[in-house]
Amino acid sequence: MSQNDAAAVPILEARGVRKSFGPVQALRNVSLRLYPGEVLGMVGNNGAGKSTLIKILTGFHSPDAGELFLSGKAVNFRSPDEARMHGIETVYQDLGLINDLPVFRNMFLRREHMRRFLGVLPVLDDRRMRKETQDYLRKLRIEIPSVKADVGLLSGGQRQAIAVARSIYMHPNVLILDEPLAAMGAREGRMILDLVLELKRNYHTAILLIAHNYAQVFEVCDRINWLTRGEISFDKSVSDTSVDELTRMVMADYMESSG
Amino acid sequence: MKVGNNVNSQAVNSELHAESKPPVPKWQRTKQMLQYREAGIGIVAVLLVVVFQLLDSSFLTVANLKVVFQLSAEIAVVAIAEVIVMVLGEIDLSVGNVFAFAPFIMYFAYEAGLPLIVAVVVGLLSGVAVGWVNAILHVKLHVPSFIATLATLYTVLGITLLMSGGYPVDTPGSGWIVAVMGGAGWSVVVWAIVIGIIWHFLLKRSRFGIYTVAVGSNAVGSREVGIPTDRIRMLNFVLAGLLAATIGIVEGFNVGSIDPLAGGTSLLLEGIAAAVIGGTAMTGGSGTIVGAAIGAFVIAALNDGMNLLGVNAYLFDVVLGVAIAVAMIINIRVVRLRGTIR
Numbered sequence: 001m002s003q004n005d006a007a008a009v010p011i012l013e014a015r016g017v018r019k020s021f022g023p024v025q026a027l028r029n030v031s032l033r034l035y036p037g038e039v040l041g042m043v044g045n046n047g048a049g050k051s052t053l054i055k056i057l058t059g060f061h062s063p064d065a066g067e068l069f070l071s072g073k074a075v076n077f078r079s080p081d082e083a084r085m086h087g088i089e090t091v092y093q094d095l096g097l098i099n100d101l102p103v104f105r106n107m108f109l110r111r112e113h114m115r116r117f118l119g120v121l122p123v124l125d126d127r128r129m130r131k132e133t134q135d136y137l138r139k140l141r142i143e144i145p146s147v148k149a150d151v152g153l154l155s156g157g158q159r160q161a162i163a164v165a166r167s168i169y170m171h172p173n174v175l176i177l178d179e180p181l182a183a184m185g186a187r188e189g190r191m192i193l194d195l196v197l198e199l200k201r202n203y204h205t206a207i208l209l210i211a212h213n214y215a216q217v218f219e220v221c222d223r224i225n226w227l228t229r230g231e232i233s234f235d236k237s238v239s240d241t242s243v244d245e246l247t248r249m250v251m252a253d254y255m256e257s258s259g
Numbered sequence: 260m261k262v263g264n265n266v267n268s269q270a271v272n273s274e275l276h277a278e279s280k281p282p283v284p285k286w287q288r289t290k291q292m293l294q295y296r297e298a299g300i301g302i303v304a305v306l307l308v309v310v311f312q313l314l315d316s317s318f319l320t321v322a323n324l325k326v327v328f329q330l331s332a333e334i335a336v337v338a339i340a341e342v343i344v345m346v347l348g349e350i351d352l353s354v355g356n357v358f359a360f361a362p363f364i365m366y367f368a369y370e371a372g373l374p375l376i377v378a379v380v381v382g383l384l385s386g387v388a389v390g391w392v393n394a395i396l397h398v399k400l401h402v403p404s405f406i407a408t409l410a411t412l413y414t415v416l417g418i419t420l421l422m423s424g425g426y427p428v429d430t431p432g433s434g435w436i437v438a439v440m441g442g443a444g445w446s447v448v449v450w451a452i453v454i455g456i457i458w459h460f461l462l463k464r465s466r467f468g469i470y471t472v473a474v475g476s477n478a479v480g481s482r483e484v485g486i487p488t489d490r491i492r493m494l495n496f497v498l499a500g501l502l503a504a505t506i507g508i509v510e511g512f513n514v515g516s517i518d519p520l521a522g523g524t525s526l527l528l529e530g531i532a533a534a535v536i537g538g539t540a541m542t543g544g545s546g547t548i549v550g551a552a553i554g555a556f557v558i559a560a561l562n563d564g565m566n567l568l569g570v571n572a573y574l575f576d577v578v579l580g581v582a583i584a585v586a587m588i589i590n591i592r593v594v595r596l597r598g599t600i601r
Contacts, residue, residue, distance in 0.1 A: 060483060096480035099475045105461035105469055110485045112466055123464045189416035 009081040010073045011036045011206045012088070012174050017066030019052055026052040028230035034174065037204040039196065041211060041221035041238075043246065045254060049230045050210050051093070054178055057208070058090045059083035070173075077106065081110070087173035091180055094165040099152030103144060105225070106151050107166050111209055140165055140195065158189035164192055168199055175199065176208045181216055193220050214243045266285055273394070277461075295553035297344055297550045300527025300537055304557050318567060325445070327556070327563045329513070332451030335555035336506035337522075337530030338537070339458050340499040342551045345534060346462070347396065347475040349404035353411040354503035355527030358421045359519055361386045361504030362511035367426055375432040379440060379508060386504020387497055394493035416523070423519040430512050441512030450509050451552075454502065459548040476544030479555060519578055532579060533558055536586040557582070 010033035019027040028051045034040050043187040044050050057068070059077030068075050070086055077083045083090075090096075097106050108129045115125040133147045142161045144154060151159060160180065167175060177196070181189040195219060199205045211217045217224060218238055226234035226249065234249065311318040337354055344351045362505050365382025369375055387521065388412055396407035430437070441447055461467040472490045473481040481488050501520075511517040535541075535555060537550025 058483075079485060080483055084485055092483050094480065096474045096477070096483040098480060100472055100476035102551070109448060109469075109473065112469075114466070117464075122466075123460070124466065124469070127561075143298075192499070 004241060008035055010034055010069070010107070011071055011074075012208075013069040014053075014057065015067045015069070017053070017056060017063045017068075019049075019056060019061060025230055027056070027063070030230070030232055032232055034206045034208055036173075036206050037200055038223065039200055039207045039209055039221045039226045041209050041217040042227060043211060043214065043217060043224065045249070045250065045257075048227045050227055053227065054090065054092070054176055054208075054210065055085070055254050057176060082112070087170075088176065089167040089172035089174070090176040091167045091178060091255055093164045093178040095159055097151045097159055097163055097190075099247065102148050102150055103154070104130045104139075106145040106162060107133045107136070107147075107169065109166075109169070116205035136169060137165060138253060141191075142258070155244060160188060161191065164195060168195065168205075172205060173205050174206050174208065176210075177210065178210045178211070181211065181213060189216065196220055214246055218243055224249070229257075268530040269481040271300055274564070278525050288546075297538060297547055297553065300550055300553045300586070304560065307557060307560045307564065310515045310560065311567065315567045318564060323563065328448045328561050330559035330562065331552075331556040332447045333506060333526065334511055334529045334533050334558055335451045335552045336454055336502055337526055338353075338533035338555050339454060339548055340502040341530050341534045342537075342539050342548060343458065343462070343471065343495045344404065345539050345541050346471050346539065346546035347492055349395060349492075349496075350408065350531075350541065351404065351496065351499045352408040352527060353393060353415055353523050353525075353528065354499055355522045356412050356419065357386045357389050357503035358507035358510070358526060358557075358565065359517075360389065360415045361507045362430070362517040363419055363422050363519065364408050365511075366431060366517055367422065370430040373600035374438050375434075378431070379436065382508050383501060383504050386500040386502075386507070387505075388500070390497035390500020391493075391498065394496035397496065398489050398492045398522065398577040412524075412527075418600070423517075425519060427516045429516050430514075437512050438566055446569035447506075447509055447513045450506065455552050462546070463501030463547060467491070467494070472544055472546075475546075485564055489502050491590070529558055530555075535583055538586070540587075540591075554586075 012034040014030055014032050017027055017030040018025075030049070030053060031054075032040075032168070038133060042053075043056065043126065056063050059080045059082050062076070062078070068077070075086065077086070080090075080224070088238055098109065104126070112130045113125040113132075114122045115128075119122045131148050137144065140161075142165055143156070144158050144162070148183060151162060154162070164177070167177075174195075180192050180196075193216065196209070200207060209221060221238055223237045224241060224246065225232050225237070226246070280583045307318070309328070317323055335413065340351060340354045364385035365378045368381040369378035372595045374380065380409075386599040393404070393411055394407050396402045396410065400407075402410075430442075439446060441450070460468075462471065470481070470486050470491050473484075473486055474491050478488055481491075507522060514521075533553045533554035533556070534546070537547055537552070537554030539551060561578055562575055565572070565578075
């Protein structure tokens with residue numbers, strides 16, 4: 001907790017979260033705290049439960065046991081819609097973009113601007129959504145051929161940039177990024193990291209960053225949690241640990257688990 | 260591994276900064292081609308008309324065009340029902356039989372003493388009910404749509420034959436309701452046009468429409484963003500049933516009799532063919548109402564024109580088969596150009 005005094009109230013907190021899928025216990029007992037304006041890095045091997053944890057924090061799944069708190073108040077998300085309404089935005093690993101819809105439709109998916117055709121019929125206000133998308137992407141210096149282009153026609157980096165831009169458009173309180181740099185080259189990766197830092201600085205957004213690349217984690221994160229076998233077994237501020245320590249630990253665990 | 264990364268990042272970089280590219284990038288050419296997807300089948304339709312007119316001057320007479328358009332209308336509405344479920348990446352095999360089932364339900368409701376207008380509504384609701392059963396089977400019980408609607412196809416066919424004893428009946432009633440519901444000369448065509456316009460705008464300009472595309476294109480992503488994917492799926496199956504019931508009743512009034520063997524699988528397959536020829540793929544995420552309407556016209560014109568020319572009726576099936584294959588090949592090539600095959 002480098003920049004938060006111990007008394008601060010976490011903006012997002014999970015206590016004793018458990019989740020099983022049939023016989024598979026994905027999360028045994030996860031407790032985590034995310035403070036306002038903090039970037040928390042979450043690392044862990046494949047199958048450690050990262051995806052399940054995200055899906056619980058975003059209302060996609062509900063936990064078998066345990067509680068979620070937003071700014072100290074207990075919450076119970078029954079759908080991704082509800083989590084979004086509470087200011088939690090997520091960029092999933094698969095990006096969640098709709099390839100067959102144009103960029104501007106993706107930007108406003110599930111929060112479309114509507115207008116009344118002939119004063120009665122609710123129709124999509126495409127002109128407004130196109131304009132706002134164009135202005136916003138320009139502001140973020142994200143370059144694409146056209147906001148009218150189907151997302152499926154864009155490059156991997158462009159798609160990732162669109163996904164991140166969509167999630168931060170509403171200035172969320174909490175932003176969850178699942179492997180945001182996985183499909184990116186160095187330059188787009190840099191761009192996303194800069195976006196993350198800018199968000200934290202300007203809007204005091206709390207960010208949960210799930211990542212494989214420890215170097216990048218150390219560059220932008222304030223604190224690091226390590227999720228292994230459905231539990232968080234390591235919680236340190238970046239100043240108290242190092243890439244080496246983390247790598248050693250993860251390797252040791254990997255050797256152990258693979259026998 | 261590092262080297263590979265660098266190469267990759269350079270490639271992405273150059274694409275990200277499109278300003279350095281030539282003025283007409285690849286995607287734009289592809290997009291232009293896509294816009295011609297419906298134009299392509301449109302050109303085929305015009306060519307067909309010209310050829311048939313040259314071979315037989317009675318093709319472009321009001322009387323014959325009426326036949327062509329009425330047949331087109333019937334196929335087009337079934338095709339629209341298919342398009343909306345095909346956009347989801349699904350199929351509905353039951354619509355051809357709902358086409359015969361709904362007017363019989365209407366007939367028996369009328370015979371039971373209900374006013375005609377109420378009987379019509381009951382008939383329409385019977386289509387909704389079949390669509391709802393499809394939706395429950397597919398969405399709630401996770402039966403693949405092909406199997407679910409195959410089951411309702413036979414169930415509905417059987418019930419229709421049991422109810423009717425296998426014999427056709429005359430359509431009930433008279434007056435404006437009959438005229439509006441298909442009795443008046445062009446009302447079948449008017450119904451098809453109205454339905455086509457409504458669904459074109461639903462699919463392109465409404466929330467429901469883009470959610471339907473979204474669910475068909477990326478179901479997981481749609482759920483993640485909060486789209487009620489199950490409800491979208493169910494609603495489209497219910498609406499497919501309603502569309503089939505509507506055109507079945509309208510066609511019944513148009514002909515003046517209700518035939519338990521009307522529609523059926525031959526109409527169903529013509530509807531699917533029209534949707535496919537019009538440019539709707541079954542992979543989900545894309546579909547075109549305009550294309551389906553033109554596709555329906557092409558099938559109707561082929562059917563009628565070859566009839567006029569006295570060509571062996573079996574040749575029609577050969578031509579239709581080839582047309583479906585060609586349309587699908589073009590479609591797949593277009594999709595591949597877009598790079599969206601998943």
